[in-house]
Amino acid sequence: MTPSPTMFATCACGSVELKAFGRPIVSAVCYCDDCQKGAEQIEALPNAGAVRDPDGGTAYILYRKDRFECSKGAELLRRYKLKESSPTNRVVATCCNSAVFVDFDRGPHWVSAYRARFHGKLPPLQARICTKFKPDGVVLSDDVPSYRSYPPGFIVKLLASRIAMSLGR
Helix, strand or coil: CCCCEEEEEECCCCCCEEEEECCCCEEEEECCHHHHHHHHHHHCCCCCCCCCCCCCCEEEEEEEHHHEEEEECHHHEEEECCCCCCCEEEEEECCCCEEEEEEECCCCCEEEEEHHHEECCCCCCCEEECHHHCCCCCCCCCCCCECCCCCHHHHHHHHHHHHHHHCCC
């Protein structure tokens, strides 16, 4: 049984709506090279808004794939890849060139939804990850833990969500 939607997200113009069900896996800001390059690619689209936070990081809320859906405007979604062979897709609402989420052709069981697209009370940030790639000169706030790579707790949360998903919980 799928829980009721707990979070709603939309593109900037409202033509695309996303629903997330249940608790997220994690809420984090990523500074990896791919997230920075992907954000740059999307921000270069006509009339696109900022994808990155002022400090260069990209904030996400991760949900299990079985707890995330596009409830309106799916035909407006376009996937962008950094290179053709990449399994990672940065999904953009073509109506207003808003970055809405990241998913994968194969592999990971989660969707990384852009935090800025959500409405209402957002889950608190839990970590800043891959900070070894942050832009030079950026000093990160100490409001949440920062990790140069992927911390063990982050990996544990991803694994626990995969197990729960395979057990139908």
